[in-house]
Every structure is written in C-alpha cells, then in structure tokens.
Amino acid sequence: MRHALAAIAMISALPLVAATTGEEDTIVINPINATDFEVIQGTNFGAAEFWCGAATFIERRSGRSELTALYVKRPRGPSVTAPGEMGVVFSTSDAGLPPANPDRVTLTVRQPGATLKSFQARRYCRDAFTRSTK
Numbered sequence: 001m002r003h004a005l006a007a008i009a010m011i012s013a014l015p016l017v018a019a020t021t022g023e024e025d026t027i028v029i030n031p032i033n034a035t036d037f038e039v040i041q042g043t044n045f046g047a048a049e050f051w052c053g054a055a056t057f058i059e060r061r062s063g064r065s066e067l068t069a070l071y072v073k074r075p076r077g078p079s080v081t082a083p084g085e086m087g088v089v090f091s092t093s094d095a096g097l098p099p100a101n102p103d104r105v106t107l108t109v110r111q112p113g114a115t116l117k118s119f120q121a122r123r124y125c126r127d128a129f130t131r132s133t134k
Contacts, residue, residue, distance in 0.1 A: 041087055094115070
C-alpha cells in the first residue's frame with residue numbers, strides 16, 4: 001500500500017515537471033561558434049528568460065557542466081542569427097569582455113560581461129515559467 005501511494009504521488013507530480021521542461025524546449029537558441037550562442041527573444045521575454053535559455057543551451061543541449069560560466073557578450077539587441085528578431089549573445093569565454101564584479105550578482109542582459117554560472121541561471125527557468133502556471 002505504501003509503495004502504491006508513493007507511485008501515485010510521483011505520477012501526479014510529472015505533469016508539472018513536463019510543463020516546465022516543455023517550455024524551456026521552445027526557447028530558440030542558435031549556436032554561433034565553439035564558445036558563443038544567441039538566445040532569441042520570445043513573447044514576454046525578460047532577463048530571466050534569456051538567462052534560462054543560456055542555461056538550457058549549456059546543460060541540456062550541449063551537455064556541459066552546470067558550473068560553466070556564462071557571460072553576456074552582446075547585450076539585447078537586433079539578432080545576429082535571426083534577421084528581424086531580437087536576441088542576446090552569450091559566451092562561455094570572457095575574452096574581450098569587461099571584468100565582472102564578483103561581489104555583485106545581477107540579472108541583466110544589457111551589460112557586456114555580466115556573468116552567472118549555469119546553475120545560477122537555471123534557477124530563473126523555474127521562476128520564469130512557473131509564474132504563468134500558478
């Protein structure tokens with residue numbers, strides 16, 4: 001009986017997980033080169049959704065570590081990979097970027113050099129997509 005209740009609890013939790021994961025999969029992310037990629041702006045995108053897209057690309061689509069550092073290379077503006085769209089270019093390299101202030105964690109996509117580790121950016125996926133499902 002106890003195992004049956006545990007199985008029911010796990011199954012009932014699956015739709016919530018699937019809904020969040022499904023929305024992350026709809027974010028358009030275009031690789032540029034070995035270190036750079038662009039997150040294309042979707043409907044009602046703010047900084048949280050861009051950072052979520054960056055973490056999604058690194059961890060789920062590229063299979064890299066959640067400890068990978070992410071940097072804003074080119075702030076939100078006209079896309080470099082999708083004409084007519086807006087996007088943010090992220091990089092896994094800080095080469096040529098202004099140094100980040102290690103004492104300040106900021107959620108911006110308007111400042112080159114802004115940085116978060118992938119696991120920190122991933123937290124915004126839950127925030128970004130669960131707001132609409134509550």
